[in-house]
Amino acid sequence: xxxxxxxxxxxxxxxxxxxxxxxxxxxxxxxxxxxxxxxxxxxxxxxxxxxxxxxxxxxxxxxxxxxxxxxxxxxxxxxxxxxxxxxxxxxxxxxxxxxxxxxxxxxxxxxxxxxxxxxxxxxxxxxxxxxxxxxxxxxxxxxxxxxxxxxxxxxxxxxxxxxxxxxxxxxxxxxxxxxxxxxxxxxxxxxxxxxxxxxxxxxxxxxxxxxxxxxxxxxxxxxxxxxxxxxxxxxxxxxxx
Numbered sequence: 001x002x003x004x005x006x007x008x009x010x011x012x013x014x015x016x017x018x019x020x021x022x023x024x025x026x027x028x029x030x031x032x033x034x035x036x037x038x039x040x041x042x043x044x045x046x047x048x049x050x051x052x053x054x055x056x057x058x059x060x061x062x063x064x065x066x067x068x069x070x071x072x073x074x075x076x077x078x079x080x081x082x083x084x085x086x087x088x089x090x091x092x093x094x095x096x097x098x099x100x101x102x103x104x105x106x107x108x109x110x111x112x113x114x115x116x117x118x119x120x121x122x123x124x125x126x127x128x129x130x131x132x133x134x135x136x137x138x139x140x141x142x143x144x145x146x147x148x149x150x151x152x153x154x155x156x157x158x159x160x161x162x163x164x165x166x167x168x169x170x171x172x173x174x175x176x177x178x179x180x181x182x183x184x185x186x187x188x189x190x191x192x193x194x195x196x197x198x199x200x201x202x203x204x205x206x207x208x209x210x211x212x213x214x215x216x217x218x219x220x221x222x223x224x225x226x227x228x229x230x231x232x233x234x235x236x237x238x239x240x241x
Contacts, residue, residue, distance in 0.1 A: 009113045012049075024038050033103075040098070042064065045064060047065075049063060051110055057102070058101065061097065061099040061118075062096065064076065065125070065127075066092070069090065075095045077133050082163060085162055093127065094129075094130055094131075115196070117240070130223045131222045132221055133220060135211075136218065137215070138217070139211070139212060148171075151173065155198055157222060170209050173207060197223055200223055200228045201223060
């Protein structure tokens with residue numbers, strides 16, 4: 001059982017129904033801006049990671065272990081993306097989903113504890129790839145033109161792993177975007193979680209899914225653990241140690 005901390009923040013795995021319901025309540029607040037429960041059928045099959053401050057939950061996310069690429073159709077992301085190319089991936093994978101931080105507690109140390117816990121999990125379980133859906137707030141792709149242009153120019157998935165279109169409503173930014181890119185604007189509009197993936201060597205699908213239920217646009221994001229730059233890996237493991 002993983003238990004990590006930094007200052008007033010402590011991370012652990014949910015070990016009860018009450019813990020899982022607390023995570024669902026935070027997810028609803030973070031994703032929808034009001035009280036409720038963001039329950040999902042995948043909850044029963046995932047490990048729930050919690051970051052607590054004293055007796056208050058300030059961040060959480062889900063981890064779904066996938067034994068090999070041949071099993072990737074069982075993932076949450078496979079509802080939205082054709083991941084058949086990844087069936088050839090060898091080695092254990094883990095999908096991270098529903099990552100959220102309490103809107104009243106934007107402390108960077110919370111993110112550090114969350115990533116340290118994930119790092120420990122990846123190392124302890126010999127995970128070879130981390131993947132998930134990285135979300136943009138809202139469903140208007142035009143608001144993120146510069147960001148999508150950066151993704152097209154620098155961060156598309158290798159052709160051997162590239163997800164194909166499956167969802168009925170998508171924005172094919174790799175095909176549709178042309179012209180100049182405002183790098184500063186694009187980076188400012190980059191979702192923090194996606195930026196973290198990319199700085200570690202992550203890559204994305206060539207299209208974004210328009211998810212009206214969650215009021216988001218999202219891109220499939222993959223990170224091969226072996227591709228993480230050594231200096232970054234050392235920093236992550238130092239926090240996880």
